[in-house]
Amino acid sequence: xxxxxxxxxxxxxxxxxxxxxxxxxxxxxxxxxxxxxxxxxxxxxxxxxxxxxxxxxxxxxxxxxxxxxxxxxxxxxxxxxxxxxxxxxxxxxxxxxxxxxxxxxxxxxxxxxxxxxxxxxxxxxxxxxxxxxxxxxxxxxxxxxxxxxxxxxxxxxxxxxxxxxxxxxxxxxxxxxxxxxxxxxxxxxxxxxxxxxxxxxxxxxxxxxxxxxxxxxxxxxxxxxxxxxxxxxxxxxxxxxxxxxxxxxxxxxxxxxxxxxxxxxxxxxxxxxxxxxxxxxxxxxxxxxxxxxxxxxxxxxxxxxxxxxxxxxxxxxxxxxxxxxxxxxxxxxxxxxxxxx
Ligand SMILES: Cc1cc2nc3c(=O)[nH]c(=O)nc-3n(C[C@H](O)[C@H](O)[C@H](O)COP(=O)(O)OP(=O)(O)OC[C@H]3O[C@@H](n4cnc5c(N)ncnc54)[C@H](O)[C@@H]3O)c2cc1C
Numbered sequence: 001x002x003x004x005x006x007x008x009x010x011x012x013x014x015x016x017x018x019x020x021x022x023x024x025x026x027x028x029x030x031x032x033x034x035x036x037x038x039x040x041x042x043x044x045x046x047x048x049x050x051x052x053x054x055x056x057x058x059x060x061x062x063x064x065x066x067x068x069x070x071x072x073x074x075x076x077x078x079x080x081x082x083x084x085x086x087x088x089x090x091x092x093x094x095x096x097x098x099x100x101x102x103x104x105x106x107x108x109x110x111x112x113x114x115x116x117x118x119x120x121x122x123x124x125x126x127x128x129x130x131x132x133x134x135x136x137x138x139x140x141x142x143x144x145x146x147x148x149x150x151x152x153x154x155x156x157x158x159x160x161x162x163x164x165x166x167x168x169x170x171x172x173x174x175x176x177x178x179x180x181x182x183x184x185x186x187x188x189x190x191x192x193x194x195x196x197x198x199x200x201x202x203x204x205x206x207x208x209x210x211x212x213x214x215x216x217x218x219x220x221x222x223x224x225x226x227x228x229x230x231x232x233x234x235x236x237x238x239x240x241x242x243x244x245x246x247x248x249x250x251x252x253x254x255x256x257x258x259x260x261x262x263x264x265x266x267x268x269x270x271x272x273x274x275x276x277x278x279x280x281x282x283x284x285x286x287x288x289x290x291x292x293x294x295x296x297x298x299x300x301x302x303x304x305x306x307x308x309x310x311x312x313x314x315x316x317x318x319x320x321x322x323x324x325x326x327x328x329x330x331x332x333x334x335x336x337x338x339x340x341x
Contacts, residue, residue, distance in 0.1 A: 003027045003034050005043060005067070014070065015055035016118060018237030019312050023050070023068035030072040030093070032182055035152035043067040048177050049148075050341065053092070053120035057127060057239055059340045061312035071122050073182060076102060087141055089185045092122025096129075104216050108188035110139040113195055115219040116226045118233065118240070122181040126171040127337070128164045132222055133198030137164035141187040145179040155179065166268070167244050167337060194218055200225055231297055237306030238297065239338040242319060243277040246332050256330060277326075277334055278302035284325050294318040316340070 009026030012018055025043045029035060038044055043066065050068045052058070073091040076099065080087040086108050090099050096119050100111045113132040123129075124136045125143050140159050146152040157179075163170045171179065192215045196202045204221040205213050213221070231238050245266075248256075253265055253273035260283070264276035281287065282301035289296045293310035294317070297303040304315055323334045 002031055003029060003038055005041060009068070011055070011060060011064070011068065014052060015058050015060055015239075016233035016237060017055075017059060017239050017306050017310075017312075017315065018233070019060045019306065019310070019315075021060040021063050021312065023064040023066070025067045026070070027067065028070045028072045030074070032073060032146070032152075035146055035180075035182075038069065039148065039152055041067075051180055053123040054095070054118055056118035056233065057123065057338045059239060059312050059315055059336075059338045061316060061340060064341060071120060071180075073122075075183075079185065084190050086188050086190065087185055088188060089144070089183050090121040091183050092120060092181050094121040095119075096121055096124055100219065103186070103188055104219055107190060108186075109190070109192045109215045110134075110188045111136075111186070112215040112219040113198070113201075113222055115222045121184050125162055125164070125169055125181060125184060127167045128169050130167070131226075132201060133195045135164070135166075137162070137169075139186045139188060140164075140184060142185040143181055144183040144185065145175075146182050148178055148180055152180075154182075166247065166274075196221075229300060231300070231303060231305055236297075237310075238303050241278075241302045241337050242304040243281075243302060243322075243334040244337050245274045245277050246334060247272050247274050248332060249273075252331075256332075260330075275330075275332065280326050280330055280332065281322055284329050286322055286325060289318075289322075291318050291321070296322070312340075 006026045009023045011023055012020045050064055052068055052070045071093045073093040075091040077089045078086060079089050088108060097116050099121050100115050103111055113134040117129050117131060125140060129136045143157045143162055145155050147155050196218060201221050204225050210217050247268045250271050250273045257263055264279040266274045268274040278301045286296050287301040288298040292314055293307040294314040295305050295307055297305050304318060326332055326334050
């Protein structure tokens with residue numbers, strides 16, 4: 001048994017919002033063999049346990065009563081090689097961006113557009129991370145999980161069983177608190193199939209002087225765009241996009257477009273349209289809006305930031321204000337993307 005339960009543990013350095021909060025108890029899981037013992041501790045039995053990755057999609061609204069476990073399982077294994085593809089497994093505690101770079105350097109392609117997303121591999125299927133026209137579900141073969149009600153017994157879910165949706169999966173619903181992601185198996189291609197027409201990837205590549213990009217070039221372009229647009233959590237606390245882009249019936253979108261012809265929108269399946277939440281917040285005059293140390297980022301209206309000493313409650317109050325302004329102006333409900341604890 002290598003884990004230690006540490007009481008009254010500070011979490012400020014473990015969440016990218018930089019919110020000061022404590023856990024009654026804290027442990028790190030760095031060996032899967034320890035999971036049954038960890039689950040048998042009185043602290044875990046009293047539950048619910050909070051499983052933490054990089055803390056980059058989390059808003060702590062106060063101290064956490066109970067046990068917080070940080071996933072520190074490590075390891076990347078090539079499971080299968082086929083003519084044009086590979087199956088590669090990464091443990092839940094691997095850093096997401098380092099894993100993406102590892103795959104690209106090995107000549108395994110598909111994850112390049114998801115470069116520089118903070119957090120861990122284990123959290124990537126939870127909200128089906130996505131950026132620049134790619135979602136992680138596009139490359140997931142299987143998710144290896146531990147059944148928490150059965151002492152950590154292994155259960156492998158196929159891609160279909162994960163029921164992926166926009167920033168959504170089974171891990172946010174029935175499987176929440178029941179299945180712990182211990183590793184993810186990705187199917188990656190040996191042949192590049194680049195998606196560069198999304199966002200400003202093409203423009204960035206040409207500014208870099210690249211006309212025949214490789215997947216590593218696309219990754220570099222995505223990193224440059226992200227670094228110029230998004231605040232670095234090491235310097236300014238945030239959890240990336242705070243709101244999901246709302247998906248509405250297309251006739252609702254049509255009516256809104258009559259009033260706001262510039263409203264940025266994307267097709268989202270039969271009869272549905274996805275609206276750009278950032279555009280709506282920006283056009284409502286809230287970009288840069290500040291309430292104490294809780295604020296809307298000056299360049300990205302979708303990102304809420306902590307200028308130093310904001311509490312989770314301060315961020316929630318700001319988010320509520322934004323939601324009510326958007327509701328009143330556009331008649332649209334905004335939903336939070338981070339998990340609020
Ligand atoms: C600057 C910035 C930019 C971002 N950009 C993007 C983006 O472009 N696209 C995007 O999709 N997201 C983005 N995010 C959000 C975030 O990076 C992702 O959601 C990421 O996958 C969260 O990983 P994490 O390890 O930090 O998860 P955490 O914040 O630690 O956890 C998030 C949730 O997942 C659960 N969880 C964590 N690990 C496991 C596990 N192993 N098994 C089961 N449940 C688990 C936690 O309990 C919690 O409910 C951004 C965040 C920041 C700060």
